[in-house]
Amino acid sequence: MKPFLKVKSVTAPLPISHIDTDQILPARYMKTLSRSGLGKHLFHDWRFEADGSEVADFVLNRPLWRNAEILLTHENFGCGSSREHAVWALDDFGIRAIIAPSFGSIFATNCVKNGVLPVPLSWAACAQLMKEVATLPDAEITVDLTETRVTAPSGTDYPFDIQADIRNALLSGKDDISRTLEHDDALAAFERRQGRIQ
Template sequence: MTPFTTLTGVAAPLPAANIDTDKIIPARFLKTIQRTGLGKHLFANMRYEEDGSEKPDFVLNQPKYRKSEILIAFENFGCGSSREHAPWALLDFGIRCIIAPDFADIFYNNSFKNGVLPIKLPREICEKLMDDARMGENARITVDLERSVVVRPNGEEISFEIDPFRRHCLLNGLDDIGQTLQHKPAIDSFEARQRAAQPWLYA
């Protein structure tokens, strides 16, 4: 998993609440277990017409937001059915951070496990960041995970809270497997002792 330290870029404004996981990645794209290739289907029903052409008014189809790494939204982002494909699709598109007043619990947890940083900030702050984001490339936003602050284009720093363990994992690029491999010497030592004492387990 790629570490998340400091991210500066154009934020895409998505001024809507209750963006559920079926809007993030529609169910018809859930057949794969691959984490890559889902970015083109992100927000598919919102991004594309029935004939596959782009809807020009959708934010991620607009030239200034096509490479956005930050998404600003409103309440209850990621609600609906549980699907890990949702953060996979966001990450594959290039979005590493979502800022919203709150998130659905399962989506929130899945985001951290897949290297996407969900930040909870009050609605009024999200509205200010939404206004910043509407200025496109003229107003880059910085997310500094080391200091736990979001920096607006005018220099204002907004603190956010994050669980220390989750912060540590993102800063060091540790998913569940990475956390386990931190204990590899102890695991190897245990297996060597067990192999000597109970060789039949390894036959």
């Protein structure tokens, strides 16, 4: 996966609570095992009319935020069913970080396994960022994983917590399989000791 160090971007505001994975990516678009191509279906039922035309006022259809790499939203983002495809759609669309007061736990795990950073900030911090984005919609927010902080357009820093092993995996761009293979020699030695391989 792509390493995550620091992202500075305009930030798409989506002030809605309890957005579930079926809203992020409707189940009818989960008929693929490929991680690419799902971005066109991200928030499909919110982004498109029944005839396929874009909903003009949906945040990710507006020219200013069409290429945003950061999504700012409300609590419990990614709740509902365990659906890794939802994260694949966000990643394929270009979203690198999501800032919210809380996340669905399985969704957050799927994010870090795919190089997307879920950033937990307090409700007050998220509300302040929403105000700044509303006032200066083209201003950029910085999400810095090396320093574990979010910097608002005003310059205010908001530190966030993240487990050390998750942070290191994202910084290095190594998924679970890559990190396991780093111990290939030790694993092979263990297997030999158990008589499983010659």
